Amino acid sequence: MLSLIFPIENFTLFLLKLFSILIILIIMILLWIYQYQWLPKLRYALKNTETYVSMKKIFPMIYKSTNEQQQRQQSFGLKISDDIYKLPSVPGPIPIPIIGDIFRMRKYSKNPWAGFDQFREKHGNICRLQLGRFHTVLISSVDAMREVLITKGEHFADRPHFNRHALYFDMNRQNALALCDWTDVHKQRRSIAHAAVIPRFGTKTFQRLSGCLDLAVEKLLKQIQQQQPDSSNNNEKYGMKILQKQSIIQLSCSIFFHFLLDKDMNPYKNNIVEVDEKFIEICEKFDLVFSDINEMYLSDFLPILQYFTSIRRYFKSLYQCSTWIFKQVEQIVMERFEQICLEHKMKKKNNENNSGNETSCSSSSDQNNQQPQNDQSTEINYDESFVDRILLLKQYKSSAKFLDFILEHYLENQRTMTWNEMMYEIGDLVGGNSAVGNLLFRVLGHLAMNPESQQQIYDHVKKFSMEKQSINSNGENGEKLLITLEDQHSLPLVMAAIMETLRLTLSPIVPHLSRLDTSIQGHFVPKGTMILFNIYHLNLSEEFHEKPFKFDLTRFITEDGLLLKPDFFFPFSHGRRSCLGYKMVYSIITTTVANLLLDYKLTSLTSMDNHELTEKMLQPKGSLALPYRPGDCYHIGLIPRN
Numbered sequence: 154m155l156s157l158i159f160p161i162e163n164f165t166l167f168l169l170k171l172f173s174i175l176i177i178l179i180i181m182i183l184l185w186i187y188q189y190q191w192l193p194k195l196r197y198a199l200k201n202t203e204t205y206v207s208m209k210k211i212f213p214m215i216y217k218s219t220n221e222q223q224q225r226q227q228s229f230g231l232k233i234s235d236d237i238y239k240l241p242s243v244p245g246p247i248p249i250p251i252i253g254d255i256f257r258m259r260k261y262s263k264n265p266w267a268g269f270d271q272f273r274e275k276h277g278n279i280c281r282l283q284l285g286r287f288h289t290v291l292i293s294s295v296d297a298m299r300e301v302l303i304t305k306g307e308h309f310a311d312r313p314h315f316n317r318h319a320l321y322f323d324m325n326r327q328n329a330l331a332l333c334d335w336t337d338v339h340k341q342r343r344s345i346a347h348a349a350v351i352p353r354f355g356t357k358t359f360q361r362l363s364g365c366l367d368l369a370v371e372k373l374l375k376q377i378q379q380q381q382p383d384s385s386n387n388n389e390k391y392g393m394k395i396l397q398k399q400s401i402i403q404l405s406c407s408i409f410f411h412f413l414l415d416k417d418m419n420p421y422k423n424n425i426v427e428v429d430e431k432f433i434e435i436c437e438k439f440d441l442v443f444s445d446i447n448e449m450y451l452s453d454f455l456p457i458l459q460y461f462t463s464i465r466r467y468f469k470s471l472y473q474c475s476t477w478i479f480k481q482v483e484q485i486v487m488e489r490f491e492q493i494c495l496e497h498k499m500k501k502k503n504n505e506n507n508s509g510n511e512t513s514c515s516s517s518s519d520q521n522n523q524q525p526q527n528d529q530s531t532e533i534n535y536d537e538s539f540v541d542r543i544l545l546l547k548q549y550k551s552s553a554k555f556l557d558f559i560l561e562h563y564l565e566n567q568r569t570m571t572w573n574e575m576m577y578e579i580g581d582l583v584g585g586n587s588a589v590g591n592l593l594f595r596v597l598g599h600l601a602m603n604p605e606s607q608q609q610i611y612d613h614v615k616k617f618s619m620e621k622q623s624i625n626s627n628g629e630n631g632e633k634l635l636i637t638l639e640d641q642h643s644l645p646l647v648m649a650a651i652m653e654t655l656r657l658t659l660s661p662i663v664p665h666l667s668r669l670d671t672s673i674q675g676h677f678v679p680k681g682t683m684i685l686f687n688i689y690h691l692n693l694s695e696e697f698h699e700k701p702f703k704f705d706l707t708r709f710i711t712e713d714g715l716l717l718k719p720d721f722f723f724p725f726s727h728g729r730r731s732c733l734g735y736k737m738v739y740s741i742i743t744t745t746v747a748n749l750l751l752d753y754k755l756t757s758l759t760s761m762d763n764h765e766l767t768e769k770m771l772q773p774k775g776s777l778a779l780p781y782r783p784g785d786c787y788h789i790g791l792i793p794r795n
């Protein structure tokens with residue numbers, strides 16, 4: 154009949170066209186279902202139907218996925234009701250195939266977080282987005298964040314996979330402490346890092362950190378003292394010195410190397426003239442990697458772009474840079490590892506000589522365990538479910554240094570921890586130096602731009618320092634006493650300056666990933682969904698802060714002058730993936746800022762250009778990293794106090 158209407162040739166063409174349109178339509182519908190995150194719901198709806206049973210044979214993947222969900226629930230010991238599939242989907246804009254909602258962010262390439270906040274305004278505190286290949290849910294309320302981080306922490310403990318991130322970790326994201334998925338090995342590694350970088354007051358580790366800080370701060374002050382005053386813009390008449398970002402990055406890096414790797418490195422060798430080029434290169438490369446890891450690129454979401462030669466070349470350079478850093482750290486670790494192995498051999502030999510049949514080899518950390526523990530508490534008041542309790546207890550009992558402890562652990566547990574997993578744990582923690590260095594330089598920048606807040610802190614620190622001087626016998630000799638780690642809790646205003654800087658930086662929470670079909674705030678969220686935390690809203694909305702763009706210390710200070718930690722401000726996150734470095738951050742920054750302020754007044758007005766640059770760079774953009782190239786960043790003018 155149809156061939157009567159259409160001539161036969163045209164009819165074949167017509168059929169072909171119809172068929173192609175049909176195929177395109179089917180693909181579009183499938184893509185749409187996929188992008189709307191409806192697949193798990195569809196699977197659930199069809200679960201008990203005959204169609205599903207026959208589809209299982211055709212598409213075994215669908216069947217596998219349902220089974221996986223059940224297995225995961227069982228292995229986590231979770232009871233997730235099938236009712237989640239009946240929950241409404243998360244509301245959100247209509248995605249475009251392949252690119253999803255990325256095109257809606259085009260106006261916000263300089264500040265993506267401001268762009269994300271637009272979605273909140275339109276769609277509410279929980280909003281579905283398709284960012285290229287990533288199913289995403291953007292959450293903006295404190296309640297939703299608590300649900301993801303704490304109440305349902307187990308459901309959301311994985312991380313999304315970005316190809317670029319794997320480059321820093323020998324092409325394997327699972328090597329990275331902060332970017333791997335939640336596994337038993339990760340739990341083990343968190344436990345090992347915990348006691349080292351979150352030392353308890355009064356413990357040997359705490360004292361060691363305090364010693365490293367004193368040494369580094371003293372060196373920095375000496376280095377500044379020996380510098381010639383700046384000769385430009387009449388600055389010489391105030392005796393103004395210039396503090397560059399590099400000096401602060403090097404200070405932070407030297408503290409981390411000294412404290413974690415027991416290696417006293419600094420930019421200058423024995424005297425102020427001879428520069429240690431290798432150390433300077435290490436600091437720069439760590440900073441470069443940190444700066445890159447803080448970025449969000451279009452190619453992260455649309456991996457097809459990664460085939461472009463320029464991007465491939467860039468990836469290659471990142472890989473080479475991180476491999477170089479890894480080798481430097483590995484060299485230091487290897488030296489100590491060989492010593493430990495030698496010690497083990499000697500001990501084994503001695504044991505064999507002393508008691509013919511005794512062959513067991515006790516490690517140096519075991520030996521430490523047998524020493525009287527006069528200053529180590531064995532109580533753990535840290536949530537047991539997030540750490541390996543036995544391991545943490547062992548480390549608290551031991552007075553071994555971090556490097557020794559982790560190497561001993563590796564030697565005893567080579568079946569459950571690989572060399573790379575151990576090495577990247579060390580590298581990641583040492584790499585925290587760039588985060589601290591950048592944040593510290595931001596704090597100094599804000600204080601330089603806000604003389605009133607700076608004066609407030611100075612008055613407070615000066616008063617505290619004079620009291621300390623008068624109490625301490627050393628003070629009677631006229632010798633100046635440094636502000637130390639032990640004084641940290643007497644300096645709430647400096648702590649408030651750090652918190653205010655973190656708020657105005659919009660320091661983001663690393664995205665999480667759902668490990669199974671679950672829900673947030675009564676909305677269905679499928680497995681594999683990336684969760685973005687809208688800190689732009691929490692940090693910069695008038696709902697939470699008066700005059701949110703103003704630098705104001707009083708936000709974090711109670712009327713009694715104590716430190717105030719509001720519920721809606723958690724820059725280091727909560728729960729099982731929370732930051733392990735917060736103690737290092739507060740410790741290093743408080744002592745450096747307090748000591749620097751005692752000797753110098755900070756200013757951005759070394760020139761008008763520098764003032765404007767400082768203002769521009771301290772705008773809230775959602776990245777802690779300041780430019781890593783020497784000369785691209787602002788600097789701080791230091792005017793000596795009498």
Ligand code: HEM
Pocket residue numbers: 302330331332343350581582583584585586588589592655660661662663664665724725726727729730731732733734735737738777
């Ligand atoms: C300078 C300021 C820093 C800020 C604002 C910061 C913030 C954060 C945030 C928000 C997370 C993710 C938490 C989550 O996903 O729930 C994180 C993870 C982490 N941070 Fe920091 N961090 C800082 C410095 C450091 C330093 C100095 C270290 C190392 C000593 C460090 C070590 C880690 C580690 C190991 C993780 C991963 C934890 C995990 O995934 O299990 N951080 N940090």
